[in-house]
Amino acid sequence: MTSRLKKLLLCSVCLLSPMTQALTLNARLTGEGLVWQNGMRIGGYLTSTNWQILGGLTPTTEWAPGTFMAAPLTEMTLSNGTDSVTVPVEVSGMQYGLGAAADKFPDQVSAPGGMPCTDFQMQPATASVIGSGCAAGNTYKSSTLYTPFQFARPLVTFDDATLISAFRAASIPEGTYNGTIATSPFYMYRSQGGAWTYRQFGPVPLSVQIRYVPAFLTNVQILGNGLMTPTYDSINYSVSGETAFKVRASGFFTSGVKLTFEDRTYELKHSDLESRIAYDVTCPACSDTSIVKDGALQLTSGETTVPGSGSFVAFDLLVHFDASDSEVETGRYTDSMVVYFEESL
Missing domain, CATH: 2.60.40 (Immunoglobulin-like)
Structure with missing residues (x-):
């Protein structure tokens, strides 16, 4: 009887464990042709078709999506375990998916903070902010406390021509090259005591995998x-x-x-x-x-x-x-x- 209870307990844990999808940008570089296979463009910026699923965020009645406290790295190293190449990349901003919170924050008002991003778009279900060390100039506002959002993903900029040139200049063999960009975004929110403050969350890493066929x-x-x-x-x-x-x-x-x-x-x-x-x-x-x-x-x-x-x-x-x-x-x-x-x- 004890053995059976243990099996049922383990099964219930499996069912309750959250499922997350890794944010990976896959590309194929053949000769001088670069194709992003699972990337999508948002306002000219590149991101994964998947989201990072988030939890444990403090419920609030008002919040504003932000970018990063410190400027992320401007290059990343891709390696196949033996050979490597360093390529330029710009982590341009963040996109947020409100999920179930979309119906809970129907209003948008001007943000009280003093570091607004010059480029941001806020829709009922998603918000995009571009820049470093800044937040959107508007906030999502609700009459009830609720978790502000459920998903996030970085928005990046690759110069495809420069990336191709970096691979050719490195003279590396055919193979699959992997690298990761680590980001720690933040958002502004109103605490339950009424103070306007911020919170960092994540990390929200973005992996890049490039299948390289030089010739x-x-x-x-x-x-x-x-x-x-x-x-x-x-x-x-x-x-x-x-x-x-x-x-x-x-x-x-x-x-x-x-x-x-x-x-x-x-x-x-x-x-x-x-x-x-x-x-x-x-x-x-x-x-x-x-x-x-x-x-x-x-x-x-x-x-x-x-x-x-x-x-x-x-x-x-x-x-x-x-x-x-x-x-x-x-x-x-x-x-x-x-x-x-x-x-x-």
Whole structure:
């Protein structure tokens, strides 16, 4: 019986525990495109679509929404646990949600305080105040004591272009970067003794999470038919041929394009006989210009890069063979070459 009572007691505690939602601004930064995924704009300011749920506020008959006693920090550090970047941010003000108190404070009158914000908007259900160390110039007034509001959330300003530049300048890898802005807002209210005073509440933290993809590859276009028409040198008794592939990689690049080649012997094979001709592959724009020499791969780990930045990277892959005429049999020679393309990070 005792065991069952304990289980029922624990269950009742679970049901009575308040549920809160973390205030998190999620964004995705891909190349130079920044998208705030769960943010909303209020008068040009950015905030979370969720609210911080508050409780335990002193009932009053009159109150005015405020901002912050001290100016919040003007920058925040975002980290993935190993790498970090510091970005500018302005905590511009606060928005309040009255909740059930909206019907209890039907009137608005001029505030008796001496530090009014120059920018504030007060609606029946929500109020927004902008500035530091100030409160709205109006108050919500009621004929009965009641909790002034139930929800709050910071209003912030990010300069998207500056934020993007900070990520690029930091040269950090792809990942999810997190940071938090801590705010301790205040509001003015009339105490039950009639005095006009203030109260700090919170903290009301705002977390920022940015999924960062510094570079991406969307498409690779290759032009070239791959045909090598043989040229005969009757003086040196040799034959040669060459062809070129023009490559254009599209997407967004910060450090160019990485090329990966298979580690194998590169040879042209006769369609009917066992005759083979080794060939060369060069890439004038690559960091390693000699890719294949006399059929042998020259790259460490099979990789090289084409430097470049922006929305596309263009370069040439040149294929060439040079053999003595005694090595070449009449007929058709072919080979296929596999190259893997990806953004260089």
